[in-house]
Amino acid sequence: MNPLARLFSAEPTTGAVRTDSIFLGVCVFAVVILLVVLVLVVGFTAVYRRGSRARRGELPKWLSREIEIGWTTATLFVALFIFWWASSAQFSQWTAPPGALEIHVVGRQWMWKIQHPGGAREINMLHAPLGVPVRLVMTSQDVIHSFYVPAFRMKQDVVPGRYTETWFKAVRPGTYDLYCSEYCGLDHSAMTGKVVIMAPGDYARWARSQPEGDSLADQGRASFVSLGCGGCHGPAAKVPAPPLNGLFGSQVALADGRSVAADESYLRSAILDPAKARVAGYPPAMPAYQGVASEEDTAALVAYIRSLAAPPAVEAAR
Ligand code: CUA
Numbered sequence: 102m103n104p105l106a107r108l109f110s111a112e113p114t115t116g117a118v119r120t121d122s123i124f125l126g127v128c129v130f131a132v133v134i135l136l137v138v139l140v141l142v143v144g145f146t147a148v149y150r151r152g153s154r155a156r157r158g159e160l161p162k163w164l165s166r167e168i169e170i171g172w173t174t175a176t177l178f179v180a181l182f183i184f185w186w187a188s189s190a191q192f193s194q195w196t197a198p199p200g201a202l203e204i205h206v207v208g209r210q211w212m213w214k215i216q217h218p219g220g221a222r223e224i225n226m227l228h229a230p231l232g233v234p235v236r237l238v239m240t241s242q243d244v245i246h247s248f249y250v251p252a253f254r255m256k257q258d259v260v261p262g263r264y265t266e267t268w269f270k271a272v273r274p275g276t277y278d279l280y281c282s283e284y285c286g287l288d289h290s291a292m293t294g295k296v297v298i299m300a301p302g303d304y305a306r307w308a309r310s311q312p313e314g315d316s317l318a319d320q321g322r323a324s325f326v327s328l329g330c331g332g333c334h335g336p337a338a339k340v341p342a343p344p345l346n347g348l349f350g351s352q353v354a355l356a357d358g359r360s361v362a363a364d365e366s367y368l369r370s371a372i373l374d375p376a377k378a379r380v381a382g383y384p385p386a387m388p389a390y391q392g393v394a395s396e397e398d399t400a401a402l403v404a405y406i407r408s409l410a411a412p413p414a415v416e417a418a419r
Contacts, residue, residue: 113252113273113298119190120254127183194255197236197268204229205317205400206239208246208259211288213279216400220320221311225294227279229271230304236268238365242396247283250296256282264366271298321405324398333386342387343380349410354381368403 112118148155204227205216215223229235239248241261248267249256257267281292299307315323325331333342343353353363356379361367371378372394375387394402 111252111273112254113275113277114255114269114271116190116194116269117252117254118272123183123187123190126186130179130183194257194267197266198234198270201234201236201268202230203236203238205397205404206237206248206259207242207396207400208239208248208281208285208292209242210244210286211281211292213248213281213292213294214397216317216397217308217311218317218404219308219311220316221308222397223311225279227294227296228304228307229269229296229298230301231271231274231298233301234268234270236266238400239265239267240369240396240400244285245283246281246285246292249280249282250277251280252277253296258283264369274298274300317401317404318408319405321401321403321408324394324401325405328390328394328398328402330402340386341383343383345406346409349407351410355379356381356383356385365403365407368406369399372399372402 112121149157203218206227207214207216213225213227215227217223217228221228237248237257239257239259240263241259243261245261246259247256248259250269253269253271255267255269257265259265275298277296277298279294279296281289283289285292325334332338333340334345348363349368351363352360353367354360358381361378367378373391374389376385376389379385379387390399
């Protein structure tokens with residue numbers, strides 16, 4: 102197979118197919134422009150060479166104006182189309198389709214830690230099912246990393262202090278290289294891994310066979326107890342604290358007047374730095390868990406709080 106065909110024949114995700122079509126489209130457009138300009142340059146060079154009998158008078162005024170307006174408008178619309186095409190692809194890369202399987206990624210010097218919703222954990226490996234949208238919720242424990250899977254045409258910075266997101270839907274099983282593509286210190290070049298795309302049944306079997314049988318939400322419930330969250334957020338609490346049942350996905354009025362959606366990012370900041378995310382009507386009683394709860398704890402706590410949103414609500418603290 103020739104190299105060009107190999108480059109485009111084996112896109113493993115829907116995003117890769119789209120990215121490659123944009124790349125090809127822009128290339129084709131550039132080649133067409135190149136050919137038109139080349140033909141005109143060579144043609145005019147031949148026609149108007151020194152001593153030729155070509156007519157050298159001025160162009161009729163209307164002709165030069167029409168041509169000018171015509172080609173400017175045409176290329177403007179092509180450029181706008183390319184802008185729309187590429188930017189809509191980029192925007193859709195940030196919002197996973199509803200019902201996507203959610204996998205947490207924590208980057209640190211110098212490894213990738215992966216947490217699956219069923220509780221399986223792995224390092225420098227990401228197993229994922231075929232044909233299902235997979236949403237990656239990512240953060241870093243130390244410096245900026247960047248989650249890069251060239252075969253998926255997918256690259257997203259992983260930033261300490263916040264969650265970033267990306268998603269993919271694999272259409273072809275296989276094992277693909279994972280890199281860190283943001284210089285993050287001594288062993289940056291060794292911060293690599295593999296993404297393994299399996300048939301959904303194989304993925305389910307794989308996830309079940311992992312030693313850590315507890316789901317991420319179960320791990321979160323354990324952290325909820327061990328970090329003492331139930332002392333205030335539990336049913337028997339003496340301190341007034343916002344209820345957690347049904348919190349996830351709701352709209353929260355904050356003490357500073359803002360209203361925010363209780364999503365992963367909000368819950369993460371509310372746990373690690375509650376002063377910045379205090380709910381209206383409650384005293385600033387909660388200590389910051391920055392440095393106390395690790396990013397993995399936080400991801401598990403968020404998954405636990407999320408599980409409380411689904412009716413019937415689970416007891417908040419046990
Ligand atoms: Cu992590 Cu470079």
